[in-house]
Amino acid sequence: MKMNQRTWNTTELSMNTIMPTQLMVAMNLSCQMYTYRGVPLIKNPFDFALYHLLLWNLKPRTILEIGSFSGGSAAWMGDLLNTYGIDGHVYSVDLNPVTWIQHPRVTFLGGNAQQLEATFHDAGLRSLPRPWLVIDDADHSYASTAAIMKFFHPYLDAGDYLLVEDGLSHGGVVKAIQEFWVQHQTDYEIDSDYCDFYGYNMTCLVNGFLRKLTPAAYGQSQSAPNSQAFVL
Numbered sequence: 032m033k034m035n036q037r038t039w040n041t042t043e044l045s046m047n048t049i050m051p052t053q054l055m056v057a058m059n060l061s062c063q064m065y066t067y068r069g070v071p072l073i074k075n076p077f078d079f080a081l082y083h084l085l086l087w088n089l090k091p092r093t094i095l096e097i098g099s100f101s102g103g104s105a106a107w108m109g110d111l112l113n114t115y116g117i118d119g120h121v122y123s124v125d126l127n128p129v130t131w132i133q134h135p136r137v138t139f140l141g142g143n144a145q146q147l148e149a150t151f152h153d154a155g156l157r158s159l160p161r162p163w164l165v166i167d168d169a170d171h172s173y174a175s176t177a178a179i180m181k182f183f184h185p186y187l188d189a190g191d192y193l194l195v196e197d198g199l200s201h202g203g204v205v206k207a208i209q210e211f212w213v214q215h216q217t218d219y220e221i222d223s224d225y226c227d228f229y230g231y232n233m234t235c236l237v238n239g240f241l242r243k244l245t246p247a248a249y250g251q252s253q254s255a256p257n258s259q260a261f262v263l
């Protein structure tokens with residue numbers, strides 16, 4: 032669905048409508064308290080379920096998560112890859128890289144959302160198997176959101192997904208998506224199958240499930256399939 036066909040609220044079944052404020056506050060607090068295999072994982076129940084659906088449907092070979100926090104979401108997605116029989120790998124980046132979790136399908140990296148070229152080598156990134164699922168779950172500022180979208184755009188191929196977390200509560204995220212959309216109107220669609228699964232934009236990823244429609248737009252340099260993907 033085109034961005035200009037969508038509003039930014041959650042009108043039909045907004046979280047505020049179906050839940051009293053106290054319950055909303057409790058749920059937000061609960062999300063901060065939730066753990067997966069004993070490790071904090073910050074997702075509300077709706078998005079937790081939507082990620083399950085998306086991983087099964089997309090079967091990503093590469094997941095690039097910006098914003099690891101405690102590593103719970105990366106470890107959970109690594110487990111889901113195993114559960115679903117997907118031969119994929121999660122690369123999770125944070126200013127404070129996770130060192131306390133080892134998972135065969137997860138690599139934790141240090142890096143800054145606003146300087147991702149310092150974390151990912153161009154040729155190595157291009158060699159990662161498709162389809163990709165890129166997740167922006169960093170600081171939810173305008174600057175970081177815009178930088179992440181801009182960085183990954185040329186690498187994303189048709190069918191890959193770019194998920195932008197937390198437009199529900201961060202105006203900077205909404206502004207960044209809107210600006211990105213103006214620049215790339217024909218390159219992406221908003222996948223309403225996920226955004227609206229539980230009701231219109233009933234997700235923290237308000238208009239934030241973007242599916243790439245056009246091929247990756249690499250420069251002329253050739254990829255080096257076996258090169259090191261990351262600056263370590």
Ligand SMILES: C[S@@+](CC[C@H](N)C(=O)[O-])C[C@H]1O[C@@H](n2cnc3c(N)ncnc32)[C@H](O)[C@@H]1O
Pocket residue numbers: 071072073074096097098099100101102103104124125126127142143144145168169170175
């Ligand atoms: C919302 S938490 C990530 C939650 C995690 N993905 C989950 O679902 O449990 C945001 C994380 O982004 C990291 N972060 C903040 N600004 C960043 C930046 N500029 N670059 C990389 N990571 C950043 C923080 O250190 C924090 O761990």
